[in-house]
Structures are given as C-alpha cells and as structure tokens.
Amino acid sequence: MTPSILYFSPQLASWKTQLDTLLLTCGQAVEWQAVQSIDQSPVLSVVLLAEKDIKASDWPLLASRKTIVIVDEWSLERSVTWIQRGAANCFARDDEHLAAWIISELSQFTLSRSHSDEDDVLQVIIDAIPVPIFFKDHLHIYRGCNTAFCQSLGFSREKVIGHSVYDVAPKHLADTYYEADRKLLAKGGTQCYEAEVRFSDGSLHEMEFNKAVFTKSNGQALGQVGVMLDVTERNQLIRQLDKATRTDPLTGTSNRREFNLIIHDEFNKRKHSEQTLSLMTLDVDFFKKINDRFGHGGGDQALQLIANWLQSQLRSSDTLFRVGGEEFYILMRDTDIQNALKTAERLCKGMATHTFLINQQSVHITLSAGVIELAPTTDLESALDMVDKALYEAKSDGRNCVCPVFQ
Numbered sequence: 001m002t003p004s005i006l007y008f009s010p011q012l013a014s015w016k017t018q019l020d021t022l023l024l025t026c027g028q029a030v031e032w033q034a035v036q037s038i039d040q041s042p043v044l045s046v047v048l049l050a051e052k053d054i055k056a057s058d059w060p061l062l063a064s065r066k067t068i069v070i071v072d073e074w075s076l077e078r079s080v081t082w083i084q085r086g087a088a089n090c091f092a093r094d095d096e097h098l099a100a101w102i103i104s105e106l107s108q109f110t111l112s113r114s115h116s117d118e119d120d121v122l123q124v125i126i127d128a129i130p131v132p133i134f135f136k137d138h139l140h141i142y143r144g145c146n147t148a149f150c151q152s153l154g155f156s157r158e159k160v161i162g163h164s165v166y167d168v169a170p171k172h173l174a175d176t177y178y179e180a181d182r183k184l185l186a187k188g189g190t191q192c193y194e195a196e197v198r199f200s201d202g203s204l205h206e207m208e209f210n211k212a213v214f215t216k217s218n219g220q221a222l223g224q225v226g227v228m229l230d231v232t233e234r235n236q237l238i239r240q241l242d243k244a245t246r247t248d249p250l251t252g253t254s255n256r257r258e259f260n261l262i263i264h265d266e267f268n269k270r271k272h273s274e275q276t277l278s279l280m281t282l283d284v285d286f287f288k289k290i291n292d293r294f295g296h297g298g299g300d301q302a303l304q305l306i307a308n309w310l311q312s313q314l315r316s317s318d319t320l321f322r323v324g325g326e327e328f329y330i331l332m333r334d335t336d337i338q339n340a341l342k343t344a345e346r347l348c349k350g351m352a353t354h355t356f357l358i359n360q361q362s363v364h365i366t367l368s369a370g371v372i373e374l375a376p377t378t379d380l381e382s383a384l385d386m387v388d389k390a391l392y393e394a395k396s397d398g399r400n401c402v403c404p405v406f407q
C-alpha cells in the first residue's frame with residue numbers, strides 16, 4: 001500500500017491521529033505533512049486546513065489545491081461560503097464522512113472536465129497565435145493557455161492548468177494580477193491594463209493585458225480570458241521620445257517645454273505648502289562676441305561649458321533649464337528671495353572669475369540675472385513677466401549683475 005500525502009495545518013495536529021486510525025481501518029495509508037500555510041503545499045494536493053489557520057490572503061490558493069476546511073461547528077451556510085472561496089469541501093472535526101471523502105479524493109483525484117474535438121481545434125487555434133493567451137475559471141484557476149503563454153513564463157501547460165497566479169508568478173506580481181482579475185469578475189465586460197511580467201529568462205516585460213469575462217446564458221461569470229501584448233519596446237520608445245521633447249539636445253539640460261510642464265505643478269504645490277520657491281533668469285552677456293570670435297561651433301561649445309558649470313554649482317533640488325539661445329532659468333525649491341539673491345550673486349561672481357577653454361584659448365564669460373520668489377499670492381504669469389524685466393534691468397545696469405524682484 002503506497003501512502004498518499006495529506007497536508008495539514010497546525011491546528012489539526014492533535015486531531016490527526018484520530019482521523020489516521022479511521023483511514024487505516026479502511027486500508028488507506030496516509031503520510032502526513034505539516035504546512036504553516038497553504039502555499040507550502042503543492043498545487044493539486046489534498047490539504048486539510050483548520051478554519052482558524054486560513055487567512056484572507058490564502059483564499060486565492062484554495063481552489064488550486066483540493067482544500068478541505070475543517071470547522072468546529074458545521075453549518076450549510078459556512079460550508080457554502082468556503083466552497084465559494086474555492087475549497088473543495090467543508091467538514092466538522094467529528095464528521096464520520098470525512099474519512100470516506102478523503103479516501104475517494106486520494107484514489108481518484110483528477111480534474112474532471114469532459115474533453116471534446118472542439119477543445120482540440122480551439123487549442124490549435126490559440127497555439128497558432130504568437131502572443132500569450134490564457135483563460136481562468138471564476139475561482140481564478142487557470143483552465144487553459146497557449147504555447148506562447150507557456151514559453152514566456154517557462155512553464156509546461158501541466159504546470160499552469162489547475163494552478164493559480166500565485167503558483168506561476170512572484171507574490172508581489174501575483175497580487176496585482178489577482179486584484180485586477182477580481183475587479184473584472186465583479187464588474188464583468190472587458191478590461192485593459194498594463195502590468196509587469198517576469199519571463200522565464202528572468203527578464204521583466206511590460207505587458208498590456210486585454211481581458212474579457214465569459215458568462216453562462218444567465219449572465220453568471222464563468223471565468224475570464226486574457227491576451228497579453230508585450231509593450232516593453234513601445235513603452236521604452238515613448239519614454240525616450242518624451243525625454244527628448246523635454247531635453248535641450250545641445251546642453252542636455254531640461255528645455256523650455258519641460259519648464260512649462262513642471263512650473264505649474266511646482267507653483268500649485270507651493271500654494272498648498274509652507275515651502276518657498278524661487279526662480280532665477282540668466283542671460284550670457286555679449287554672447288554674440290563668442291560666436292564672432294570662435295564661430296557657431298565654438299559658441300555651441302561655450303554654451304555646453306556654461307551649462308555644465310552652472311549645473312555643477314547647484315543643489316540637487318535646483319533645476320537648470322536652457323529656455324532660449326543663451327538664456328537659462330534655474331528653479332530653486334525651498335529657497336526664499338534672500339537665498340535666491342545670494343545664489344544668483346554667487347553664480348555671477350563665480351562665472352566672472354572662471355576661465356573657460358575654447359579652442360585652447362582662455363575665455364571669460366559674465367552673466368546677467370533676475371530673481372523672484374514665487375509667492376503663493378503672486379500670479380504666475382505676472383511673476384514670469386517681472387523676473388524677465390528684472391533680467392533686462394540687469395543688462396541695462398551694465399551686465400554682470402543681479403536684479404531681484406522684491407514684492
């Protein structure tokens with residue numbers, strides 16, 4: 001007699017001898033294996049769990065095992081509740097039918113499902129489609145999938161069918177899929193979302209899930225079908241394009257478009273917090289002379305050197321933007337007008353004393369600057385207008401200086 005394995009939870013430890021004796025009398029040898037939680041038992045195994053040992057987070061796994069829930073006091077209502085959660089059955093500790101039921105399960109445990117020619121045709125069709133396809137029942141258990149699905153996850157069909165997402169994906173990803181499945185079954189219809197999937201080679205892919213619920217003629221949900229599109233490359237391209245539209249190609253700093261995109265957010269954040277926010281506008285003095293002296297290529301090189309130098313002088317919370325030819329903005333978070341003015345003066349002095357090398361020749365560059373604190377009471381458009389005017393005042397005051405806006 002080959003012993004069959006019965007998995008059981010800690011609450012049942014003292015009681016299992018009683019059941020074991022009963023099973024042996026009927027000629028059923030059983031090897032008992034204690035598990036701390038259901039996920040420690042293999043899929044499709046027969047598991048006996050005391051009701052008290054089952055956490056809500058275990059429910060998605062109940063249907064992927066033959067789970068028998070043992071309750072102290074049996075009622076039809078309680079039993080139905082557990083079966084609806086995916087348990088195979090629910091018994092009271094002292095139910096004499098339990099032993100017979102276990103023997104029946106251990107001796108003829110197979111997935112009961114009638115197989116038809118249409119099933120074979122459907123399988124060939126979905127196997128011919130080169131994107132992963134799966135379908136699950138209303139208890140979130142995989143009932144079918146195609147070759148592309150098995151290949152991407154690196155599991156055989158047998159390792160998928162009859163299992164739950166928790167058996168084929170890492171827990172943090174399975175939680176996401178289970179939650180989406182639950183919402184779709186509750187709502188019905190179709191669902192489209194993106195989620196990450198770990199492929200068999202260890203790589204993480206961004207997948208677009210297109211799913212739909214299939215129902216009985218009375219509208220009751222029978223399960224769901226899902227098609228997965230790999231959108232990793234498409235999304236990478238979108239992110240690259242998005243970054244490119246926000247970056248100045250010459251200096252690598254953020255550009256005016258990025259400034260316009262973030263300034264409204266930053267300004268609104270400022271309105272609802274105590275944190276200060278200031279803006280500095282900077283313009284290179286007599287930049288035309290650099291172009292005249294070194295040509296346009298030399299001028300471009302100068303702009304790159306200026307941007308790098310400015311960036312090296314800033315805190316990580318400050319953002320540098322090239323907003324025009326030789327014009328830069330610096331957005332300074334947590335900075336009031338006094339500190340913004342100090343920073344602007346430090347940058348102007350530092351720039352004036354720094355020696356740049358262009359075509360092996362020493363070049364000295366100066367900056368003119370305007371600064372303003374973006375106070376919550378200020379209107380953003382007029383603040384931008386005022387700081388631009390301040391910059392031009394600095395130019396008319398002889399350049400290489402800072403003009404603050406005091407409000």
Ligand SMILES: Nc1nc2c(ncn2[C@@H]2O[C@H](COP(=O)(O)OP(=O)(O)OP(=O)(O)O)[C@@H](O)[C@H]2O)c(=O)[nH]1
Nearest residue numbers: 283284285286287288289291296297299300325326
């Ligand atoms: N090399 C190079 N030059 C640029 C670029 N964008 C703008 N410029 C040049 O920058 C110069 C700006 O000249 P102006 O607006 O007269 O200003 P300026 O010579 O800096 O003088 P002030 O601003 O009045 O101190 C022009 O010669 C533009 O052609 C660029 O991307 N590369």
